[in-house]
Amino acid sequence: MVIEVENLSKVFGDFKAVNQISFEVGKGEIFGFLGANGAGKTTAMKMLIGISSPSSGKATVAGFDVYKNAEDIKKNIGYMSQKFALYDDLTIKENITFFGGIYGLSRSRIKEKSELLINELGLQDVAKELVGSLPLGWKQKLSFSVALLHEPKIIFLDEPTGGVDPITRRQFWELIYKAANKGITVFVTTHYMDEAEYCDRVSIMVDGKIEALDTPKKLKEQFNVDSMNDVFLKLARG
Amino acid sequence: MLPLIFVLPLIQLIVLSNAATFEVKNIAFSYVDNDKTPYSRGLIEKFEASTFFNVLTSFPSQEIANSAMLRGEVDVILEIPLHFERDLSKEKKTELLVIINAIDGAAAGVENVYINQIIQGFNKNAQASLIKPSDLKYPYKSITSIPSFWFNETLNYKTFMVPGILVLLVTMITLFLSGMNIVREKEIGTLEQMNVTPIKKHQFIIGKLFPFWVLGMGLLTIGLIIGKAIFNVPMLGSIGVMYFYTSIYILVILGMGLFISNFTDTQQQAMFIAWFFVVIFILMSGLFTPIESMPKWAQIITEFNPIKYFVEVMRMVMLKGSSLADIAPLLIKTLIYALIINGLAIWSYKKTS
Numbered sequence: 001m002v003i004e005v006e007n008l009s010k011v012f013g014d015f016k017a018v019n020q021i022s023f024e025v026g027k028g029e030i031f032g033f034l035g036a037n038g039a040g041k042t043t044a045m046k047m048l049i050g051i052s053s054p055s056s057g058k059a060t061v062a063g064f065d066v067y068k069n070a071e072d073i074k075k076n077i078g079y080m081s082q083k084f085a086l087y088d089d090l091t092i093k094e095n096i097t098f099f100g101g102i103y104g105l106s107r108s109r110i111k112e113k114s115e116l117l118i119n120e121l122g123l124q125d126v127a128k129e130l131v132g133s134l135p136l137g138w139k140q141k142l143s144f145s146v147a148l149l150h151e152p153k154i155i156f157l158d159e160p161t162g163g164v165d166p167i168t169r170r171q172f173w174e175l176i177y178k179a180a181n182k183g184i185t186v187f188v189t190t191h192y193m194d195e196a197e198y199c200d201r202v203s204i205m206v207d208g209k210i211e212a213l214d215t216p217k218k219l220k221e222q223f224n225v226d227s228m229n230d231v232f233l234k235l236a237r238g
Numbered sequence: 239m240l241p242l243i244f245v246l247p248l249i250q251l252i253v254l255s256n257a258a259t260f261e262v263k264n265i266a267f268s269y270v271d272n273d274k275t276p277y278s279r280g281l282i283e284k285f286e287a288s289t290f291f292n293v294l295t296s297f298p299s300q301e302i303a304n305s306a307m308l309r310g311e312v313d314v315i316l317e318i319p320l321h322f323e324r325d326l327s328k329e330k331k332t333e334l335l336v337i338i339n340a341i342d343g344a345a346a347g348v349e350n351v352y353i354n355q356i357i358q359g360f361n362k363n364a365q366a367s368l369i370k371p372s373d374l375k376y377p378y379k380s381i382t383s384i385p386s387f388w389f390n391e392t393l394n395y396k397t398f399m400v401p402g403i404l405v406l407l408v409t410m411i412t413l414f415l416s417g418m419n420i421v422r423e424k425e426i427g428t429l430e431q432m433n434v435t436p437i438k439k440h441q442f443i444i445g446k447l448f449p450f451w452v453l454g455m456g457l458l459t460i461g462l463i464i465g466k467a468i469f470n471v472p473m474l475g476s477i478g479v480m481y482f483y484t485s486i487y488i489l490v491i492l493g494m495g496l497f498i499s500n501f502t503d504t505q506q507q508a509m510f511i512a513w514f515f516v517v518i519f520i521l522m523s524g525l526f527t528p529i530e531s532m533p534k535w536a537q538i539i540t541e542f543n544p545i546k547y548f549v550e551v552m553r554m555v556m557l558k559g560s561s562l563a564d565i566a567p568l569l570i571k572t573l574i575y576a577l578i579i580n581g582l583a584i585w586s587y588k589k590t591s
Contacts, residue, residue, distance in 0.1 A: 051433045052591050070590060071436055079434040083427030102435045 002027050002154055002185045003048065008057035010043050017043040019208035020057065025201075027153075030176065030186045032199030036236050039205040041189045042082070042158055048187070049079050049156050062153045075103075078147035078155040082162060084139050086146060088132030092123055095131055096146060103150035117145045137168035144175055148184070155179060157188040161195065173198055193229040202228070204235050211235050242507075246514045257536035258521040262348040264530040267291040268312040270303050273322035277364065281318065284360050290352050292530070304337075307388060308558060310550070313339040313530070314349060326364060326381070333382050340387035341553050343398050345528050350385050357383050389557045400471045401552040402525040404461040408484070409491055409545055410516055412454040416447055416495025417512040418505045425504060433589045443584060447492045454488040455481070474559030483551050483565060486572050490544045493579035500586040519545040547572050 003025040010018040018040045025031045035041045046052035048061050050070030059066045062076040086095045093114060100110035118127050121141055131139065140160060147155055157176075161169045173195065180186050188199070196202050196216060203213040212219055212235055216228055223231045267285055271278050285291045294312060297303035303315045317335040319325075325332040336353055340346035361381045390397050423429035432442060458481070465471040495512070502508040521527070522536065523545040529537055540546045547568045554560035562569075 046591075049434050050590060051430065074434060074436040077434070079431070081427055081430055083430075085427040085431035087428060088426070099435070102432075102437050104436075 001025065002062055003031075003187065004058075004060045005048070006058040008044070008047060008059050009055050010040075010047060010052065011055040016208050018047070018054075021205070021208075021210045023203055023210060023213055025154075025185055025187060027185055028180055028183045030180050030188065030198065030200045032196050032202040033187060033189045033205070034191075034193075034196055034202055034232065035189070035205030037191075040208040041205055044205070045156055045158055045187070045189060048073075049077060050074055075150075076153045078150070078152040080140075080143050080147045080155070080157050080160055082159045084136070084143060086131050086139070086143055089130060091130055092118065092127050092134075092142060095142075096149065099146050100149055105150060113149055117149070121145060137164045137171075140164055140168070141172060141175065144172065148179060152184065154185040154187060157186065159189055159191065161190065161192065169195070193227065193232055196228040196232075204232060206235055242510065246510075250514065250517060253518065253536070253539070254521050257532045257539070258527050259531055260527065262345045262352075262528060262531050263290055264292045265290055265349055265352070266311070266313040266530060267293045267316070268295050268297055268303060268306065268314065269293075269316040269318065270297045270300055271318045272320045273318050275323035277323035277326060278318045280364075281357070281360050282316075284356050285316070288352070288356060291356075307337065307339060308560070309564060310339075310554060310558075314353065316353070331380060331382070333384055336383050336385045338385055338387050340390040340393055341398055341557050342528055343387075343390055343393035343395055345531075346387055346390070347393060353385075354383055357381055396469045397471055397557065398553075399525075400465045400469045401556045402523070402549045404458070404465060405523075405545060405548045405552055406520055406525070407461060408454050408457045408488070409519070409548065411457060412450050412488055412491045413495050413512050413516060414509065415453070416450045416492045417498040417502075417508045418495075419450075420446060420496060420499040421502055421505050421508045424499075439584060439587060439589065443496065443587065447496065450492055450495075451485075451488050454491070455484065458484050471556060473556050475555035475561070479560075479562050479565065480552065480555050482562070483555075483569055483572070484548075486569065486576055487544065487548050487551075489576040490572060490579055493576060493583045494544075496583040497579060497586060500583065500588075519543050522546070523549050525549050544572065544575060547575075 001024045003023075005024070006022045007020045008018060008022070009016065009020050021044060033041055033045065043052065047054045047066060048059060050061075050066060050073045054066060061073045064072040064076070066073065087098065090098060096114040096117060097110055100113060105113065118124055121138075123138070123142070126134065131142070134142070144157070144160060161172050164172070169192070176186055176188070176198075188195075190196065199216065201213065201215050202219060203210050205211070212222070212231070214222065219231050220226065220228065223234050225231055225234065269282055269285075271282065282293065286293045291314075297306065297315070300317060303312070303317075306312050307315060315337040317337070319333065319335070322332055334357060336350070338346045338349055358380070365380075387393060420429065423432070462473075462477070462480070466473060494515070498508050498511050502511060522532070522540050522543055524540070525545075529540050529546065532540065551565050551568050554565055
């Protein structure tokens with residue numbers, strides 16, 4: 001198991017943002033982390049990527065403890081946030097070089113990787129343009145590829161397809177599958193229920209708790225509905 | 239944010255109105271008494287009785303007094319000549335040499351007027367008691383004081399202001415830029431992205447602040463060139479000493495900027511807080527108001543004002559030609575300040591919330 005979570009909680013004052021969640025994610029799995037706005041998805045994810053300390057419970061990511069070895073976790077994961085978080089005032093190439101450097105990749109490795117990445121995404125013509133001038137869909141794909149630059153074991157995606165068109169979303173999921181086929185574990189939060197269908201397993205969070213966790217097929221059977229959308233509505237409405 | 243909007247201006251109003259005075263008070267006064275007679279002691283007593291002067295010490299010789307002036311320990315030296323009493327009673331005239339630290343030209347002018355008033359007051363009394371009927375045919379003779387303005391002979395305002403304003407510019411630009419820079423990354427989300435990478439705290443901070451350090455040194459260079467080319471400000475001391483001090487000073491300011499950005503969430507807040515400190519620092523730096531003229535409590539506050547040290551060092555080196563050894567105490571204080579503020583800044587910068 002690459003991610004193991006047991007009774008993990010995060011409390012802000014009286015508010016239990018994440019309330020004793022437990023789950024496991026296996027290697028190469030695409031794990032969908034669903035929930036309504038404010039259900040606690042992002043908070044839970046921040047604990048797993050080592051930028052928020054849990055209030056209680058246990059969790060290991062890539063074999064490292066979230067309390068003691070947060071910095072070791074960071075070496076082994078990639079992260080793509082809701083906000084586009086590459087540097088707008090650097091070019092595509094400069095961004096790749098910069099993040100490659102931060103993860104300690106050698107110069108020759110960065111050069112090789114950056115050419116590969118730019119070719120894969122078809123960004124040859126704009127490689128020397130500022131990232132800020134790119135359309136959102138391109139930015140998201142670039143951001144995803146940069147997060148994979150250091151070949152992490154797990155990649156965390158926080159609503160990666162927010163605000164992009166259906167074609168780009170489709171292409172984005174192709175990238176996700178490609179990564180999963182290479183054995184990279186994908187942990188993804190989303191609002192789009194059609195995307196939930198693409199996941200190997202799905203968990204649905206309601207008010208800080210995980211209310212359902214299984215493959216999309218079994219969840220639909222369990223709730224006796226035709227789509228993940230209906231599963232979600234049944235759960236979220238209570 | 240709301241409390242800040244009301245509390246910070248109130249603090250400024252109360253502190254600055256009391257501290258930023260244009261009165262010249264507590265003048266650091268010293269004397270060399272070569273006469274040692276009741277009359278010379280009488281004159282000194284007049285200075286002791288005045289609220290404007292703070293009679294610090296008596297020096298055995300002019301040389302020792304001069305070196306104290308160079309170190310900035312005293313602002314006025316009154317030299318009473320040998321045979322002061324005898325000349326006064328026999329010749330009915332004598333001369334006093336007054337040396338005034340004129341780096342702050344305006345204050346030096348005021349100090350000279352105060353000194354003259356005291357001397358003339360003393361003169362009147364002395365003449366009245368010394369006068370004999372036979373002397374009446376002579377016109378009224380007096381003590382003349384010969385002022386000598388050191389470090390800025392012509393009381394040139396620009397000589398005094400240029401080093402100080404240069405200090406302000408270097409400080410303001412580096413503080414505002416460093417304060418807002420990291421907050422900006424918080425706003426656009428790249429800071430979170432950086433926090434998810436294995437980058438070490440010190441690597442990130444050095445990477446963020448080093449460009450501003452270079453920028454500050456560049457500003458100093460441009461400022462010095464303009465000071466020389468346009469204002470022809472004297473540069474008696476070593477340029478190397480100025481750069482060495484500034485290289486450490488900027489660390490204090492960058493640490494402050496980082497510290498502010500750790501406790502704010504938006505560039506607006508960071509700007510607001512940085513501005514609050516800058517206004518207090520400027521008005522309490524000794525640039526406009528001599529620090530000796532401030533009330534005691536305000537003088538204690540100025541000990542925590544980095545600009546005060548920078549202004550003092552720049553004036554010492556540029557106008558007095560002070561050496562590294564002369565500014566060593568200020569340099570050490572600045573260095574300690576830099577270590578503490580950067581320690582706090584690094585400690586308060588957290589990759590994990």
